[in-house]
Amino acid sequence: MRTMKNILVTGGAGFIGANFVRFLLEQSAETRIVNLDALTYAGSLENLKDLPSPERHTFVHGNICDRQLVDHLLRAHQIDTIVHFAAETHVDRSIQDPGPFIQTNIVGTYTLLEAARQYWLVEKAFPHHAVRFHHVSTDEVFGALKPGDPPFSETTPYAPNSPYAASKAASDHLVRAYYHTFGLPVTISNCSNNYGPFQFPEKLLPLMITNALEGKPLPIYGDGQQIRDWLYVGDHCEAIYRILEKGAVGETYAIGGNNQPTNLMLVETVCAILDEEMPDSPHTPHKALIQHVPDRPGHDRRYAMDITKISGELGWQPRQGLGSGLAKTVQWYLANQAWIAAIRQQQDYQRWLEQNYQKRGHKP
Numbered sequence: 385m386r387t388m389k390n391i392l393v394t395g396g397a398g399f400i401g402a403n404f405v406r407f408l409l410e411q412s413a414e415t416r417i418v419n420l421d422a423l424t425y426a427g428s429l430e431n432l433k434d435l436p437s438p439e440r441h442t443f444v445h446g447n448i449c450d451r452q453l454v455d456h457l458l459r460a461h462q463i464d465t466i467v468h469f470a471a472e473t474h475v476d477r478s479i480q481d482p483g484p485f486i487q488t489n490i491v492g493t494y495t496l497l498e499a500a501r502q503y504w505l506v507e508k509a510f511p512h513h514a515v516r517f518h519h520v521s522t523d524e525v526f527g528a529l530k531p532g533d534p535p536f537s538e539t540t541p542y543a544p545n546s547p548y549a550a551s552k553a554a555s556d557h558l559v560r561a562y563y564h565t566f567g568l569p570v571t572i573s574n575c576s577n578n579y580g581p582f583q584f585p586e587k588l589l590p591l592m593i594t595n596a597l598e599g600k601p602l603p604i605y606g607d608g609q610q611i612r613d614w615l616y617v618g619d620h621c622e623a624i625y626r627i628l629e630k631g632a633v634g635e636t637y638a639i640g641g642n643n644q645p646t647n648l649m650l651v652e653t654v655c656a657i658l659d660e661e662m663p664d665s666p667h668t669p670h671k672a673l674i675q676h677v678p679d680r681p682g683h684d685r686r687y688a689m690d691i692t693k694i695s696g697e698l699g700w701q702p703r704q705g706l707g708s709g710l711a712k713t714v715q716w717y718l719a720n721q722a723w724i725a726a727i728r729q730q731q732d733y734q735r736w737l738e739q740n741y742q743k744r745g746h747k748p
């Protein structure tokens with residue numbers, strides 16, 4: 385089992401990154417974290433309040449495309465492990481403006497890979513077995529499944545459909561190439577849709593929860609029969625930790641939640657949980673707030689993941705069932721209204737709601 389001392393987490397002020405920083409600080413008393421994040425609309429220091437063992441966490445406000453800064457951080461903190469979350473992540477934003485996706489997801493990943501190659505392989509800062517570059521990716525690189533198709537696995541050919549998915553696919557290929565060409569010790573994980581605390585409230589679940597709390601309409605794209613494989617974010621963090629400790633260099637791991645509700649079923653379940661949590665709310669039954677709006681262009685119909693490899697080789701299984709995970713998530717948002725208010729007051733967030741929903745004839 386590999387031990388890690390000094391970890392560079394990129395994008396650690398975003399949804400999954402912030403959950404991972406917490407997970408790591410709790411999990412291992414030895415590790416120190418340097419958290420490099422550009423604090424785009426999706427990143428916030430609100431996500432990093434009240435960390436366990438904050439003395440082992442250093443936040444750096446900066447861009448992964450800044451080679452000088454990355455070079456400096458690797459050396460100043462003797463980084464032996466990189467866990468790369470930083471990305472532009474919202475499919476709908478990538479349809480409106482692909483530019484930042486190309487820059488951060490492709491050029492940013494290339495910058496990190498080059499910096500790691502120089503420090504670890506050229507300068508030989510550590511023994512080869514002591515270093516690791518873990519790249520966090522998505523199931524969206526595989527395209528969409530038809531109703532009877534088997535789930536995606538590590539051997540599924542890439543077929544990205546959105547600019548977001550294409551930029552993540554390009555970054556996966558770069559990471560793979562740095563292993564095959566230069567021998568950089570890498571691992572890659574492709575994970576399905578995450579949900580849980582600290583998710584930015586323009587993604588499906590937090591948008592539905594926060595809108596429902598205010599009695600606003602719940603916009604379902606198209607017929608709502610699209611299928612995603614939902615995973616509780618804490619389970620994703622644990623899977624990444626297992627890969628860092630025990631994953632084989634050069635390998636890819638598919639991660640998923642083993643459940644595939646339609647979007648409509650998922651939102652109806654959230655509404656039922658809200659009805660139970662707040663029986664006296666004037667907006668009960670929350671299901672009545674659901675509104676169908678025009679679909680996303682190129683909308684992938686179905687995703688599903690085959691987790692046989694990571695279960696068999698690393699002993700990882702999701703711990704959280706969908707029902708209990710959704711209940712926990714709704715309760716977290718109910719208990720963290722100050723966080724919602726702080727995040728939602730950003731100008732960019734309001735602008736996004738207007739851009740994305742008004743054109744669908746929907747009042748945000």
Ligand code: NAD
Binds near residue numbers: 394447472
């Ligand atoms: P997010 O959008 O919530 O957070 C992304 C973070 O990256 C933000 O804190 C942002 O400020 C930071 N960032 C963006 N550009 C940057 C740059 N150029 N330099 C430094 N920091 C930058 O994303 P998330 O949902 O937490 O996703 C994290 C990673 O996991 C991404 O790589 C994503 O592709 C992958 N992933 C996400 C999901 C999901 O369901 N959310 C599923 C599978 C994989």
Ligand code: TYD
Binds near residue numbers: 588589591603612
């Ligand atoms: P999203 O959270 O954007 O994740 P992704 O597109 O990366 O899977 O959306 C999840 C699903 O929810 C996706 O099928 C699109 C759908 N969706 C809606 O129906 N309405 C919305 O307002 C949003 C944001 C998403």
